[in-house]
Amino acid sequence: MSTTHELLQEPPLAEHFDDLEQQHLSAQLGMWIFLATEALFFGGLFCAYTVYRRMHWIEFVVASRELNVAAGAINTAVLLTSSLTMALAVRAAKLRERRWLLIYLAITIVFGAVFLGIKAFEWSEDYERGLVPGSLFTFPFRPEFAGFAEIFFLLYFLMTGLHAIHLIIGIALVATVAGFCARHQYVAQGENLVEMTGLYWHFIDVIWVFLYPLLYLIDVHR
């Protein structure tokens, strides 16, 4: 689909910018700052996790063993691969390869959905085993640790839940961008959008890279 004609096309320039470079730089810097705010948003949870993990180490280990490590590992692989396809989508946008761009974006969405599916399966498993904090919480395995294990599961649900919300937003964004690129004749129209969405997607991925060892692998190294 890529033609010489299309290669000549430039992204659109908003009227308050002087040139494309300025526009691109602004978008990039803005996205990075936004990601910094996101990191601090999750930071509060990471902080709470660190404090409680230090205070209640044994309970956290016991609780962590109830998580499905295999499902978490598969999910990590799925999400890391989605970051690869996202990076390839950004590359395709830069090279103005419209077909590949759409293919990679579609694969990214599929991987994101697979991740959410596995996560939903894990959550339903947790629910059936009485690991959801609140009135339903029963910790039949080691009842003597139930009190602080509940805090572990609370943090687990909050952190993975917040991550899942971000992923759902990410999937919606990728789908919107893919739709935009499919409607427009020239890939250049959406080049910036693809790149910024890619940054967001990688951020979600990086958060998971921290969540997985912190929640699932607390004492696996022993």
Next chain:
Amino acid sequence: MSVAIAPEERMARSYLTDGYNLKSWLLTTDHKRIGLLYMVSITLFFFVGGAAATILRLELMTPKGDLIETADAYNRMFTLHGVVMVWFFLIPSIPAVLGNFLVPVMIGARDMAFPKLNLLSWYIFMAGGIIVLATLIAGGVDTGWTFYVPFSSMFSNTFVVPAAAGVFIVGFSSILTGLNIIVTTHTMRCPGMTWDRLPLFVWAQYATSLIMVLATPVLAITVALLAAERIWGVGIFDPRLGGDPILFQHLFWFYSHPAVYIMILPGFGVVSEIIPCFARRPIFGYKFMAGALLAIAFLGFIVWGHHMFVSGQSMYAGFVFSIISFLVAIPSGIKVFNWTATLYKGSIRFDTPMLYALGFIGLFTIGGLTGLILASLAVDVHVHDTYFVVAHFHYIMVGGMVMAYLGGIHFWWPKLTGRMYSEWWGKLSALIVFFGFNLTFFPQFVLGYLGMPRRVYEYTEDYQILHIMSTLGASILAVGYLLPLSYLILSLWFGKHATGNPWSATGLEWQTTSPPPTHNFEETPVVTEAPYAYDPVVAEAEYRASLAEIEERPRVNHT
């Protein structure tokens, strides 16, 4: 420096004549119009918060609870005052109104980097504001603006979750404003506007924005956790369920201490513009002034524990937080001394903005020095949670930030609206505000030192005389705030037309017309000299010429 523009041309087109219907305002992406949208909204919130303050002060005139009859009602009232004033007036005041309007103009840009996000931030602000106002109408919250657990999570029977939701939402509006200002400052500067030529106002907005984007997300997750605990009944902070209430205070103050610098740094920026202009002298120590702003923003992130000296945090943590808090005095001292040094051998004029700026320096100094008293561990244990603390932060926030905001509004009013306000009324109300403010809050230092605790509505009769002084001052202060509201609004119809540069000030914003055209400049300006190129010798002649030019202008609009 000033560019002569014929009056006919000046009146012909500006950002204000760009459209007159509601849609042209509500769907605008012009940073100047968004600034005005913010101005109208925060003025509304200021008077809501001010009304609550008035009721509190009237109640405190007598030792018995007679105007407000229950402690619960009093709790709700001061929470309303705090929440509205902090999140819906002080934090957006200078950044979202003057910052929005002026940062692009001052750096020679046509707009903010992200105009649509800018408009979105105002809608988010209004959504948060409406939720909070609805909460208040429904019955309010009684936790204080700090939402301390476990009271807020387990015991309070009021609308904590909706209020927290409003605060959560409004946080995103300040994140977006901050993000926009940072990116705009980095990428949108016109040719020649290097970092060391940036007006200090822009530096101040930049430093403030750094705090906004780095601290606000932590508040968001904190109130989200609070809401989760309340709705879900789980123990993140609840000690009975294994949670730690001190963690809430750490997370809360990790945001809220930097946030009190959100409520003062922009004021530094305004004062740094006004002082050189009315002293006709270049700012003393420009690089130190810019560096001090960044230093305060940085130090603001590592002193939060000084709010928690009596909370049960580690004593050694208390030592460290106390020492670092003292360090804040160094950049703050640099600022106060440099403003004062700027005045030296200047050709000083006491116009309305200058009165506010000079008032700011004095009141900020008192507020800052009493801050050092509070940063001392031993003394803080004595005056913690007393009126001493209340007086201290009101000296910073009201004596500092509100004075700076009013000074800035007066200084840039000709630029915002194209009209001059009444100088006589301006000076009068600046003096009333200064006098009323000191009468309101100085007695509170004494009250606090004598042991009057904050957040109580009944007290022993010994304290009454000081409370009466304070209430009297508050009513004078109220007059001082209502006056500008009236004469500034009247000036829109009856004020003289302003020239492009009525104060013969330096800075790019004064080189365009008043009010500026839609994209700020007819041609992209080029900066060739350092900021604040004032000269006290030629000042007088310039100033008289400018006044004479305004005097010749008609009061009514030609068009």
